Each structure stands twice: as structure tokens, then as C-alpha cells.
Amino acid sequence: xxxxxxxxxxxxxxxxxxxxxxxxxxxxxxxxxxxxxxxxxxxxxxxxxxxxxxxxxxxxxxxxxxxxxxxxxxxxxxxxxxxxxxxxxxxxxxxxxxxxxxxxxxxxxxxxxxxxxxxxxxxxxxxxxxxxxxxxxxxxxxxxxxxxxxxxxxxxxxxxxxxxxxxxxxxxxxxxxxxxxxxxxxxxxxxxxxxxxxxxxxxxxxxxxxxxxxxxxxxxxxxxxxxxxxxxxxxxxxxxxxxxxxxxxxxxxxxxxxxxxxxxxxxxxxxxxxxxxxxxxxxxxxxxxxxxxxxxxxxxxxxxxx
Amino acid sequence: xxxxxxxxxxxxxxxxxxxxxxxxxxxxxxxxxxxxxxxxxxxxxxxxxxxxxxxxxxxxxxxxxxxxxxxxxxxxxxxxxxxxxxxxxxxxxxxxxxxxxxxxxxxxxxxxxxxxxxxxxxxxxxxxxxxxxxxxxxxxxxxxxxxxxxxxxxxxxxxxxxxxxxxxxxxxxxxxxxxxxxxxxxxxxxxxxxxxxxxxxxxxxxxxxxxxxxxxxxxxxxxxxxxxxxxxxxxxxxxxxxxxxxxxxxxxxxxxxxxxxxxxxxxxxxxxxxxxxxxxxxxxxxxxxxxxxxxxxxxxxxxxxxxxxxxxxxxxxxxxxxxxxxxxxxxxxxxxxxxxxxxxxxxxxxxxxxxxxxxxxxxxx
Numbered sequence: 001x002x003x004x005x006x007x008x009x010x011x012x013x014x015x016x017x018x019x020x021x022x023x024x025x026x027x028x029x030x031x032x033x034x035x036x037x038x039x040x041x042x043x044x045x046x047x048x049x050x051x052x053x054x055x056x057x058x059x060x061x062x063x064x065x066x067x068x069x070x071x072x073x074x075x076x077x078x079x080x081x082x083x084x085x086x087x088x089x090x091x092x093x094x095x096x097x098x099x100x101x102x103x104x105x106x107x108x109x110x111x112x113x114x115x116x117x118x119x120x121x122x123x124x125x126x127x128x129x130x131x132x133x134x135x136x137x138x139x140x141x142x143x144x145x146x147x148x149x150x151x152x153x154x155x156x157x158x159x160x161x162x163x164x165x166x167x168x169x170x171x172x173x174x175x176x177x178x179x180x181x182x183x184x185x186x187x188x189x190x191x192x193x194x195x196x197x198x199x200x201x202x203x204x205x206x207x208x209x210x211x212x213x214x215x216x217x218x219x220x221x222x223x224x225x226x227x228x229x230x231x232x233x234x235x236x237x238x239x240x241x242x243x244x245x246x247x248x249x250x251x252x253x254x255x256x257x258x259x260x261x262x263x264x265x266x267x268x269x270x271x272x273x274x275x276x277x278x279x280x281x282x283x284x285x286x287x288x289x290x291x292x293x294x295x296x297x298x299x300x301x302x303x304x305x306x
Numbered sequence: 307x308x309x310x311x312x313x314x315x316x317x318x319x320x321x322x323x324x325x326x327x328x329x330x331x332x333x334x335x336x337x338x339x340x341x342x343x344x345x346x347x348x349x350x351x352x353x354x355x356x357x358x359x360x361x362x363x364x365x366x367x368x369x370x371x372x373x374x375x376x377x378x379x380x381x382x383x384x385x386x387x388x389x390x391x392x393x394x395x396x397x398x399x400x401x402x403x404x405x406x407x408x409x410x411x412x413x414x415x416x417x418x419x420x421x422x423x424x425x426x427x428x429x430x431x432x433x434x435x436x437x438x439x440x441x442x443x444x445x446x447x448x449x450x451x452x453x454x455x456x457x458x459x460x461x462x463x464x465x466x467x468x469x470x471x472x473x474x475x476x477x478x479x480x481x482x483x484x485x486x487x488x489x490x491x492x493x494x495x496x497x498x499x500x501x502x503x504x505x506x507x508x509x510x511x512x513x514x515x516x517x518x519x520x521x522x523x524x525x526x527x528x529x530x531x532x533x534x535x536x537x538x539x540x541x542x543x544x545x546x547x548x549x550x551x552x553x554x555x556x557x558x559x560x561x562x563x564x565x566x567x568x569x570x571x572x573x574x575x576x577x578x579x580x581x582x583x584x585x586x587x588x589x590x591x592x593x594x595x596x597x598x599x600x601x602x603x604x605x606x607x608x609x610x611x612x613x614x615x616x617x618x619x620x621x622x623x624x625x626x627x628x629x630x631x632x633x634x635x636x637x638x639x640x641x642x643x644x645x646x647x648x649x650x651x652x653x654x655x656x657x658x659x660x661x662x663x664x665x666x667x668x669x670x671x
Binding site: 202204208211212213214222299300302 | 363365404406412424427428461476
């Protein structure tokens with residue numbers, strides 16, 4: 001088991017290097033000198049030149065890449081052009097906000113999504129099922145920015161129950177976590193339902209009934225654990241993407257998290273910051289998948305052995 | 307109801323209400339399983355034999371529904387039990403095993419966990435005691451290294467072992483009735499023989515009655531005391547096993563018997579009953595077998611025969627006597643390939659009078 005995990009981590013390293021390379025190259029092929037863009041038209045040519053040299057942007061791209069990679073191996077993500085602070089510290093400052101939002105949103109998604117999926121599967125094709133699936137579909141398909149604005153208008157502006165935006169109090173996290181959680185909950189509910197319905201057709205479920213188990217026993221003990229596998233993958237990926245910053249939600253609700261950081265970096269052509277946030281996201285997604293795989297093995301003995 | 311019968315199914319009707327109409331999956335079926343007997347239900351796929359078993363367990367799922375009849379188990383009607391009472395009976399007083407040993411055990415739990423669960427659903431015993439009993443039953447059903455196997459997952463065992471585990475799990479509460487739904491169909495013949503021998507031994511040791519569902523006449527001959535032959539949801543023929551094989555009366559049963567390969571009768575091709583089980587939505591007006599019966603007459607197509615007793619508990623749902631049919635067949639012109647002839651007494655039974663056969667096919671369409 002441990003060997004398998006170590007193996008997976010080792011396999012992730014080339015993936016990471018590849019990702020770093022791709023991000024680096026893609027950001028570098030964008031035309032224009034980022035220093036010029038940043039300093040706008042007021043910049044004097046010699047200042048731009050000096051700054052460009054200062055940040056090493058006049059070196060060949062490959063050389064730049066290897067310098068970046070070398071710094072990266074020392075744990076240094078570089079310095080933000082715009083803010084003149086280390087990217088490491090910027091991410092470290094932003095991450096707690098994103099973490100809080102991600103945990104809240106994931107809790108909303110799981111606490112609502114999984115039971116809703118189970119109930120829908122048990123009550124297949126009844127009004128309850130249709131209602132739950134309708135609400136899920138709405139959550140999945142409604143654009144987040146629109147839901148966010150709608151919620152802000154109704155619950156913050158009209159009713160005044162919660163703050164419109166910001167991240168100062170725990171109440172400010174209520175709306176964004178519901179907005180984010182709703183769409184994740186919708187995905188999880190639909191996935192849970194369809195997997196559970198599939199598993200309920202299995203022969204071993206018939207065996208469970210024939211043993212004299214109650215409906216709750218059959219579903220919770222025998223069906224749910226088998227139906228959970230794909231749901232766990234989904235949950236791990238969702239958490240990873242939530243942790244890497246909900247770009248739109250953080251922007252709309254003015255939460256200074258990773259997502260906001262990335263958006264600012266794009267607007268400012270702040271390459272090191274943008275690379276840093278994208279890389280951070282990549283690591284989280286890889287870690288999320290790794291955790292999903294480990295959980296898979298814990299649940300399913302057949303996977304454990306292969 | 308006498309105390310000598312473990313199970314008496316009377317006039318059971320189970321239907322499936324589909325959008326296209328009502329499917330009579332089990333149509334007025336009556337079956338008796340005496341105490342300690344092995345009773346077979348035999349028939350092709352889709353004849354309603356599994357549905358009969360699932361009806362007894364009340365595990366029919368929507369859109370299926372038991373519409374009528376009685377299922378007297380130890381004298382009490384199961385159809386009058388509440389779902390809770392039925393739960394207490396399933397797995398405790400009535401055990402069930404299935405055709406697919408490879409998929410009938412939950413892949414994410416160990417064998418031991420699943421047997422212990424079967425015990426602890428019905429009896430208040432400690433985990434340790436249940437574990438010991440589970441090891442005991444695995445030994446009894448011939449699982450080698452039972453202690454070790456308890457910790458194994460289903461995918462680590464062979465099909466034969468898994469079916470032994472299933473039987474052990476079904477027998478662990480010492481049920482009065484074991485329903486075995488094609489228990490050996492998915493297994494190869496040597497394992498089949500072992501599993502059948504095991505079931506017989508369990509019957510002999512514990513006095514458990516067994517309702518054995520199969521499509522294999524060879525299994526019936528080896529195992530059963532009494533046999534019901536089902537077709538399209540109905541019992542076509544029923545008799546003591548020796549009587550049935552000696553004195554087959556229904557053309558369908560005769561067809562099933564002819565479909566067994568025999569070592570002493572070399573043929574080019576094995577006989578198979580022509581056609582398929584009819585769509586239950588569009589059953590013929592008359593006898594449900596008339597579309598495939600080599601002897602079908604106008605009467606067979608127009609009027610539905612009832613199950614009639616021809617003596618000695620031998621009942622048959624056919625307008626004719628086998629001896630009459632054979633006489634008719636002997637006069638028929640033209641000879642099919644005489645493949646798969648089983649017994650001397652029905653040596654010419656493969657052919658039908660031509661016009662009638664055509665009529666049957668037209669009706670079948």
C-alpha cells in the first residue's frame with residue numbers, strides 16, 4: 001500500500017515538470033513585454049529596458065525556464081512583478097481564505113448531495129426524486145456568477161441576512177459556500193443516485209435481500225459502499241478544484257483567496273504570480289487524485305491487490 | 307395443509323405490469339414441497355421458474371406484483387405476513403442461493419463478514435460466536451482452510467468455492483427450506499456434481515427441504531424426488547421423478563428430455579425444441595405450448611387445457627395422451643433427422659403432421 005502511494009508520487013514528478021514547462025511556455029508565447037504592459041504608456045524606454053533586464057526577461061526563453069525550474073526546486077516561486085512580493089508569501093496569505101471557503105462549500109455539497117442522491121435512488125421516479133434531481137440540475141447548470149449575484153441581491157441586499165461580500169466574518173462565507181456548494185452538491189447527488197441505482201441491480205444486492213436484511217441495511221451496508229467509488233473520485237477532484245480557488249465566486253464575493261490572486265495576476269500580466277497559482281492548482285489536483293486512488297483501495301479489495 | 311409439507315404454494319399468480327400490458331410471469335402455479343424432499347422446477351429460461359422462487363421469497367420488484375394465491379410455509383400464509391415478519395423469515399427459515407456465484411457475494415466485504423452478518427441478522431449472538439459458527443459452516447460445506455477463507459474476499463475464491471460459501475451462508479441458520487435457483491448453471495460439470503452432492507448431504511443431515519430450480523433434466527434426474535415442469539408461467543406437467551422419466555406425458559417435457567446429450571446414443575446434432583418461449587404478452591389463445599408443439603391440433607390452438615391428474619400424482623396440461631400423440635406421429639409422412647432420441651417409446655416423436663405445424667407457426671407470428 002505504502003509502496004503504491006510512493007510510486008504514485010514518483011510518477012507525479014514528471015507530470016509536474018511537464019506542467020511547469022507547458023505553463024511557462026504558454027505564458028511566454030503571449031506577445032508583448034509584460035513590463036511594458038504593466039507600466040502602461042507612461043514608461044520611459046530605458047526604465048522598461050532596465051526592468052526587463054532586472055527580471056531576466058531579456059534572456060532566451062529556455063534559459064528563463066531553467067532558472068525558474070532551479071528556483072522552483074529550492075521552493076521559490078519567484079517574485080510578483082506588480083506587488084514586488086514573493087509569490088510564496090502571496091499564496092500563503094491567500095490560501096486560508098480559499099481553504100475556509102472550500103471546506104464550507106464541500107460540507108454543503110456532501111451534506112446535501114449524498115443524502116439527496118440516496119433518497120432519489122430509493123424513491124426513483126417519484127415526485128421527491130424529480131424534485132431533488134431538478135434542483136440538482138439547476139445547481140449544476142446555473143452559471144455561478146449569476147447564482148452569486150442573485151443570492152447577493154435577495155439574501156444580502158433585500159433581506160439583509162448576510163453580508164454582501166468580503167471575508168471579515170464567518171457570516172460572509174455563508175452565501176459563497178452555498179453558491180459553490182450547490183453546484184457541487186448537484187453533481188454529487190446525480191452521481192450518487194445513478195451509481196446507487198446501478199448497484200441496486202447487482203446480484204449481491206439480491207443476496208442481501210435474501211439474507212433478510214432491512215431496506216436500510218441493504219442500501220447503507222451493501223449498496224452504498226459499492227456505489228461510493230465514483231463519487232469519491234468526484235469529491236476529491238471537487239475539493240482539489242475548490243482549494244485551488246473558486247475564481248468567479250471569490251471575485252464576485254470579494255474574497256482575497258487564490259482565485260482572486262490568479263485573476264489579478266492575469267489582469268496585470270504578472271507572470272510569476274500566475275505561474276505560481278497555476279502550479280499550486282496542479283499540485284492540488286494531482287494530490288486530490290492520489291487521495292481518491294488511496295480511498296478506492298481502502299474501499300475495494302479488488303483494487304487494493306492490483 | 308398437513309404438517310408433512312414445508313411449503314405449499316397454491317394458485318400463485320405473479321404479474322408484471324408494463325406499459326405494453328400485463329405479463330403473467332407466474333400463472334396459477336401450485337407447488338408442494340414435502341418435508342425433507344427435493345422438489346424440482348424445470349423449464350427453459352423465461353418460463354417463470356425463477357419468478358416463482360422470488361415470489362415465495364417476496365422479492366419481486368416493481369413492476370412485478372403477486373396478484374393472488376397462497377404461499378403456505380409451515381402452514382402459515384407468507385402473503386399475509388408483514389414486511390418485517392417476512393424479513394425475519396428470509397435467510398433464517400428460508401435460505402436462497404442463486405445462479406451466479408461469481409457476482410452473488412458483495413465484493414467489498416470478506417466472506418467471514420458476510421456469513422457473520424447472515425447469522426447476526428437473525429440471532430443475538432456475539433461476533434466471536436458467530437465467527438466460530440461461520441467457520442463451522444464453511445467446514446461443513448467443504449471449503450478447505452475455512453479459517454483462512456473467512457478473511458478472503460469473494461474475488462479471491464473460485465466459482466465452485468463461492469457457491470459453497472453461498473450455500474453455507476444460506477444454510478447457516480438451519481432453514482426449513484432452501485431455494486436453489488440454478489445453483490450449478492454457471493459451474494463446470496465436475497464442480498456441479500460436487501455442489502449437488504453437497505446439497506443432497508445437507509438435506510440428509512439437516513432434513514432441509516429443497517426447492518431446486520433448473521433447466522437441466524440431468525440435474526433433475528440426479529437430485530429430485532418430485533418435479534414440476536413449467537412453461538410460459540404455467541405448470542405443464544408434474545410427477546414423481548421416476549414416474550416422469552418413465553412415463554413422460556407432455557410434449558414439452560418430452561422435448562426437454564430429448565435435449566439431453568446421451569453417451570449411449572451418438573447423434574449428429576443435439577435435439578432442441580424449435581422456436582422460443584412465447585412473448586407472455588401475446589400468448590396463444592389455446593395451449594401456451596401449441597406454437598412449438600410438434601403435435602399441435604386445432605383444438606390445442608383454440609382451447610386452453612387444464613392440468614389433469616392421470617393418476618398417482620402425475621398431472622399434465624395437455625389435451626392428449628402421449629400414446630395417442632405417438633400414434634399420430636408414426637403415421638405422419640416425412641422424417642426429420644432423428645437426432646437426440648431419448649427413449650424407445652418416443653422414437654418417432656420429432657415430427658408433426660405438416661399442416662398443423664404450419665398453422666402453429668402462423669399463430670406464433
